[in-house]
Amino acid sequence: MARTLARPHRDDLWIAAGGLLGGVLLWALGIRTRAASDSLVLWHAAWAPLLPLALTAACEPLRRIRPRTALLAGTAALVWDTVTAGSVVTVVLYTDLMYAAVLYGTPASARRIPWITGMLTVVGGVVPAALWRDPQGLLIGLGIAVVALAPAATGSLVRGHRDAAEAARLRAGQTALLAEMDRVQAVTAERSRVARELHDMVANHLSAIAIHSTAALSLDDPGTSRDALAVIRENSVAGLDEMRRLIGLLRDGSGDREPAASPTLDGLGALVDAARANGLDVTLDAGHGQVPVPVELAAYRIVQESLTNALKHAAGPRVHIGLWQRDGVLDIRVTSPYRPGDTPRAPGSGSGLTGMRERAALLGGTFEAGPRGARWTVRAALPLTEGDAE
Incomplete structure (x- = not known):
């Protein structure tokens, strides 16, 4: 593929046109940097200064897109100008090329050019003064400083400020990006926490409602239906209370309801009683501090x-719950009858296992669930150190 060349900046074209016209105007008015009789003038033709002027002006459109090429060509034009009567506009345009070479050039050029022009300034001032034994030889070094060192130093200073501003802009962008990532992570974590709370609060009650409503619809026994409806009402009320508690947790404290206290292990007895009311035969074996x-x-x-x-899934009603505290870990084990191929009594999505696994992981613990022989076993090991919790 052919390489596409960058187009000159519009301002650079205006600088080139303005410099060329200005130089021609000064030439027409007879304004020169040196008299035609000057011993340094080797080319005495009246139109000779226009050639280096035109070359320097032609370099201006390249000052941004090819700064090094423009500077080299401009240097040749400046040397050419010194053997003619000279044009002040050529010198002015060259200082702009020197400035642009530092500002828009490569980092290596931006470092080297000020040092090179500084050395040329020193050499150009000291050597002539030493050879001629005349302090006026220092004026050559001063001229180099004005034409080369000053614009190079100015370009280096401006480039430094520009790079610092760009670095600050990038840091600000990175900071904003990190802040947005932190915000998204916080929102995601909070949504996951609320999802776990919502699932754990109401899934038990809704599952009981679904199972007992199915029993009430399938059995033509008024007594059994009445008992099922009583369980349905009890779970509906409990589920509604849990939903109100979740709403309280979501409030910012300015509402009309304060968040209720989080459930504790002391409430396991009530949880077991509710499970027994739903038809499970639950035994609880707890030993923890x-x-x-x-x-x-x-x-x-x-x-x-x-x-x-x-x-929803157990093959029989007998469920065993064990909680033991040992070696700085709270060990939880819940087992229930398991028979492969059984159809669930209520639909499930699998999010319950995901929520339990996430709760254990957030505390730095472990979690596993699956069949072991004829029993389905849920086991979690939760570290008791406060620092493990996130």
Whole structure:
């Protein structure tokens, strides 16, 4: 593929045109940098200064897109100008090329050009003065400083400020991006937390409602239907209370309801009683001491969700819950009868297992669930150190 050349900047074209016209005007008025009789003038033709002027002006459109090429050609034009009567516009245009070479050139050029022009200034001032034994030889170095060193130093200073501003802009953009990423992560984490709470709060009650409503519709027994409706009403009320509690958790404290306290392991008895009322034969074996609040809430929710799954999927009613504290870990184990191929009594999405696994992971613990022989086993190990919780 052919390489596409960058187009000159419009301002550079105006600079070239203005410099050329200005130089021609000064030439027409007879304004020169040196008299025609000057011993340095080797080319005495009246129109001779116009040639280096035209070459320097032609370099201006390249000052941004090819700064090094423009500077080299401009240097040749300046040397050419010194053997003619000279034009002040050629010198002025050359200082602009020197400035642009530092400002728009490569980083290497931006570092080297000021040093080179500085060395030329020193050499151009000291050597002539030493050879001629005349202090006026220092004026040559001063001229080099004005034509080359000053614009190069100015370009370096401007480039430094421009690079610093660009770096600050990039840092600000990166900071804004990191802040947005943190915000998205915080929102995602909060949505996951609310999803877990919502699922764990109401799934148990809704599963019981679905199972008992199915029983009430399938059995033509007024007594059984009445008992099922009583269980449905009890779970509906409990589910509504849980939803109100979740709404309280979501409020910012300015509403008309304060958030209720988080459930604790002391509430496992009531949870077991509710499971028994839903038809499960639950035994609870607990032996633990003081447990940090995050661990306590996670353990409660894991047991609650395990009972919900047992209500929907277990092959029989017998469920065993064990909680033991050993070696700085709260070990939770819930087992229920399992028979492959059984159809669930209520539909499920699998989000309950995901929520339990996330709760254990957030505390730095482990979680596993699956069949072991004729029993479905849910096991979680939660560290009791507060620092493990996120």
